[in-house]
Amino acid sequence: MSTILLDRSAIRSLINMSEVINVVEEAFKAWAEGKANMPPKAYLTVERGDFRAMPAALPGFAGVKWVNSHPFNRSHSLPAVMAVLICNDPETGFPLAVMDGTEITYCRTGAIAAIASKYLARRNSNTLGIVGAGCQAYTQIIAHAELFELTSINAFDIATENMDKLISSLPEYPIRKCSLEEAVSSDIVCTLTPSREPIIKRRWVADGTHINAVGADGAGKEELEPSILRDAMVVVDEVVQASHGGEINMPISKGLFTVDEIYATLAEVLTGKKKGRTDSKAITVFDSTGVAIQDLAVAKLIFGKAQERGGYPVLGLV
Amino acid sequence: MSTILLDRSAIRSLINMSEVINVVEEAFKAWAEGKANMPPKAYLTVERGDFRAMPAALPGFAGVKWVNSHPFNRSHSLPAVMAVLICNDPETGFPLAVMDGTEITYCRTGAIAAIASKYLARRNSNTLGIVGAGCQAYTQIIAHAELFELTSINAFDIATENMDKLISSLPEYPIRKCSLEEAVSSDIVCTLTPSREPIIKRRWVADGTHINAVGADGAGKEELEPSILRDAMVVVDEVVQASHGGEINMPISKGLFTVDEIYATLAEVLTGKKKGRTDSKAITVFDSTGVAIQDLAVAKLIFGKAQERGGYPVLGLV
Numbered sequence: 173m174s175t176i177l178l179d180r181s182a183i184r185s186l187i188n189m190s191e192v193i194n195v196v197e198e199a200f201k202a203w204a205e206g207k208a209n210m211p212p213k214a215y216l217t218v219e220r221g222d223f224r225a226m227p228a229a230l231p232g233f234a235g236v237k238w239v240n241s242h243p244f245n246r247s248h249s250l251p252a253v254m255a256v257l258i259c260n261d262p263e264t265g266f267p268l269a270v271m272d273g274t275e276i277t278y279c280r281t282g283a284i285a286a287i288a289s290k291y292l293a294r295r296n297s298n299t300l301g302i303v304g305a306g307c308q309a310y311t312q313i314i315a316h317a318e319l320f321e322l323t324s325i326n327a328f329d330i331a332t333e334n335m336d337k338l339i340s341s342l343p344e345y346p347i348r349k350c351s352l353e354e355a356v357s358s359d360i361v362c363t364l365t366p367s368r369e370p371i372i373k374r375r376w377v378a379d380g381t382h383i384n385a386v387g388a389d390g391a392g393k394e395e396l397e398p399s400i401l402r403d404a405m406v407v408v409d410e411v412v413q414a415s416h417g418g419e420i421n422m423p424i425s426k427g428l429f430t431v432d433e434i435y436a437t438l439a440e441v442l443t444g445k446k447k448g449r450t451d452s453k454a455i456t457v458f459d460s461t462g463v464a465i466q467d468l469a470v471a472k473l474i475f476g477k478a479q480e481r482g483g484y485p486v487l488g489l490v
Numbered sequence: 491m492s493t494i495l496l497d498r499s500a501i502r503s504l505i506n507m508s509e510v511i512n513v514v515e516e517a518f519k520a521w522a523e524g525k526a527n528m529p530p531k532a533y534l535t536v537e538r539g540d541f542r543a544m545p546a547a548l549p550g551f552a553g554v555k556w557v558n559s560h561p562f563n564r565s566h567s568l569p570a571v572m573a574v575l576i577c578n579d580p581e582t583g584f585p586l587a588v589m590d591g592t593e594i595t596y597c598r599t600g601a602i603a604a605i606a607s608k609y610l611a612r613r614n615s616n617t618l619g620i621v622g623a624g625c626q627a628y629t630q631i632i633a634h635a636e637l638f639e640l641t642s643i644n645a646f647d648i649a650t651e652n653m654d655k656l657i658s659s660l661p662e663y664p665i666r667k668c669s670l671e672e673a674v675s676s677d678i679v680c681t682l683t684p685s686r687e688p689i690i691k692r693r694w695v696a697d698g699t700h701i702n703a704v705g706a707d708g709a710g711k712e713e714l715e716p717s718i719l720r721d722a723m724v725v726v727d728e729v730v731q732a733s734h735g736g737e738i739n740m741p742i743s744k745g746l747f748t749v750d751e752i753y754a755t756l757a758e759v760l761t762g763k764k765k766g767r768t769d770s771k772a773i774t775v776f777d778s779t780g781v782a783i784q785d786l787a788v789a790k791l792i793f794g795k796a797q798e799r800g801g802y803p804v805l806g807l808v
Contacts, residue, residue, distance in 0.1 A: 173568075177495070179806040180806055181806065209534060209535065211533060211534055212532065214531065216545040218527065219581075220581055223545060223552060223578065225532050229541075235556075236543050236554070238543075238553075238556075241583070242583040245582050248582050251808065254583055254585060256576050256585050256807060258574050258576070262537070262538070262539075263538055264539075265541065265560040265563070265568075265571075266568060267556075267574050270574065272806075272807045485803070487495055488498055489592070490568065490592070
């Protein structure tokens with residue numbers, strides 16, 4: 173037996189957003205039903221960044237994502253975040269595959285936001301606001317376009333070149349540059365910045381808006397004025413992780429929001445244990461911090477397709 | 491930049507026990523001096539076994555070992571334990587290498603026991619007892635032979651074929667089959683079994699014996715009668731891990747031993763903060779549970795040698 177190796181270009185050729193959305197939604201349901209297992213992440217802190225080990229098991233598939241976060245990597249011409257996935261057979265522990273996890277991370281992050289929008293945004297939403305046109309913006313657009321008829325994608329970034337690159341890289345989508353306030357006036361808003369100060373004002377957020385708060389992924393980060401959370405139905409992917417490093421972490425630490433004010437977990441909404449949007453005027457917020465079952469669900473999909481296609485290089489580990 | 495791939499045969503061709511002993515000892519010293527970082531392992535439990543993510547950072551090198559333990563794998567003709575290592579540049583997080591971790595696990599486990607013996611066994615020790623002649627026995631013998639003039643290696647296993655295989659595989663060492671009691675009468679004894687009952691009797695252990703208790707690596711496992719621990723200087727690799735899953739875990743849970751009775755950590759002994767053996771009549775026990783800095787230290791050594799040699803396959807992850 174050999175371990176299949178899938179580099180970044182192999183992942184790109186095998187991945188498909190519509191399928192990713194399906195498997196990520198199924199994985200969240202499996203998790204809610206006790207059919208998936210996901211222990212807490214292990215964090216390794218080094219001088220210029222950190223690493224996270226994210227283990228998870230789904231029916232028939234297990235593994236770990238090992239991902240760094242080095243915010244100052246631009247000076248090395250390297251991405252801030254690079255991920256590797258090791259995938260195993262849960263029956264024997266055999267390492268089935270080692271694969272690029274960076275592309276999978278982008279895709280699953282876009283997918284889960286679009287899934288949240290499916291349950292929390294207004295059904296007839298047709299404008300998408302992008303706040304932060306960096307590498308996370310691409311999959312947010314592609315995933316939302318799978319589930320919504322988007323007539324306008326309103327993109328803002330403090331760096332004009334990021335907006336220009338986004339528009340030229342995705343010519344098939346109706347993306348236009350706009351101000352921050354205009355981006356926030358969209359039906360669905362995805363916030364994707366590394367901000368440590370609230371940049372989205374409460375007064376800009378209209379009734380009926382759904383916000384996917386994706387940027388905050390560590391203690392001290394926040395993008396939304398806390399009054400937005402107080403006025404919104406707040407749904408999180410994982411309560412403990414969101415409380416410590418998600419959009420709600422700073423409001424909680426300042427006493428402006430409490431864990432009891434979380435409306436539901438996304439898994440509760442997907443399984444119907446809690447209702448999604450019922451009021452067209454409600455503001456809804458999905459606090460996305462990223463969980464390992466998303467990655468493993470996509471890795472399982474990709475591994476199955478790679479096995480079918482065949483011909484990939486292998487590594488002799490056993 | 492590419493990520494170097496090292497399969498099991500590459501590791502075998504690059505690894506050398508004498509160097510492994512040196513780098514593992516240096517890593518423990520670095521850890522004691524606050525120059526290494528090792529957060530707790532993350533455990534993922536599945537129906538037929540478990541997985542552990544073991545992250546660590548050493549000066550200039552970081553990474554994670556992902557290792558399973560599936561005790562019933564013999565029916566699948568697979569080893570119970572298989573490990574993969576991902577190695578990163580701590581400055582940028584870049585994944586420098588993905589390598590087989592199984593061979594490294596065996597070697598570092600032998601190395602740390604031999605290092606413990608160097609500080610805790612009598613200097614003139616020349617007989618080595620092996621209790622359990624399975625896959626861990628090989629590196630215990632090779633590592634101890636690096637540091638001691640062994641005149642007799644007394645090996646016991648409940649399966650005769652394991653002893654025969656050990657003897658025929660290592661013809662250059664003076665290994666002989668013996669009873670359990672005879673193995674325990676050696677100057678240095680390595681216990682390497684998956685036992686969940688004490689199999690080593692207190693009355694068999696002579697004054698001056700040093701025992702490396704390696705087998706117990708999870709809650710419920712134990713090899714030594716607790717009275718051995720009570721009469722011995724007990725040194726552990728990591729206090730919390732040893733308390734929960736090392737040789738001392740069962741005696742602690744039964745109230746027969748306490749954390750306060752641990753004499754020292756191995757790092758304290760290696761750095762001279764606590765003395766090693768001072769009394770030729772003392773019984774000493776090293777409770778080895780295995781820590782990630784051992785693996786990363788060896789991975790760093792191997793990676794440096796692989797870079798020098800060149801020509802290994804690579805994986806495009808970034």
